[in-house]
Amino acid sequence: MPRHRREPGDAGGGDYFPYAASALAGAVVCLALTITSGGREAIDTAAYFPLGVPLMAAAIFVISYVFPLRAWRWTLSMAAGQLVAMLLAGSSLNLWPLAIIAMLVYSTPQFLAGLAGSRLGRRKATSRAR
């Protein structure tokens, strides 16, 4: 029995690849920002919004284009990867509810990029199926 209904654009073969790719992309970008800024939190660095967010949005766009089904999952996975990277970089868990809300707000460009990539991917899959 299939785990979920197949739709145009469903890459098949399980779902862990896009989860892993988006979480790793978020974690690597945040860790790279922390390392290049000398240990500051990624979100406090000057390059987070002009470089980090576009880079992560581009990653989500590509992942959502290739795996267009329920693409919001990839952005959530990326937010989780960012949180893990920030914890690894020495952030405390004192304000974790606030951190989760802020992370979701900061992830708005990734959600939008995922939506755009998903629509393009579905359109391509549908035209290929015809």
Added chain:
Amino acid sequence: MMALLQILFGLGILAVAYHGYRAGEIPAGAGYRPTRDENPAGFHCFLTLYLCSGIALLVWGVFALVGLAEPMPLS
């Protein structure tokens, strides 16, 4: 120049990882191709390795391109 090369290598490694994921078989050295069905541990180990190194190379290359990081030294 090195930054662009890093980006290209990163994209190439990610392409190999994605192709291996779709095909269920990943190239991992001379004559060694672990498959998802016969050798799942090796398959997932190399898939994770390619995914991590591809993303890391890509991000490092972009950071080097904008001047935030030193490009990979070639000696």
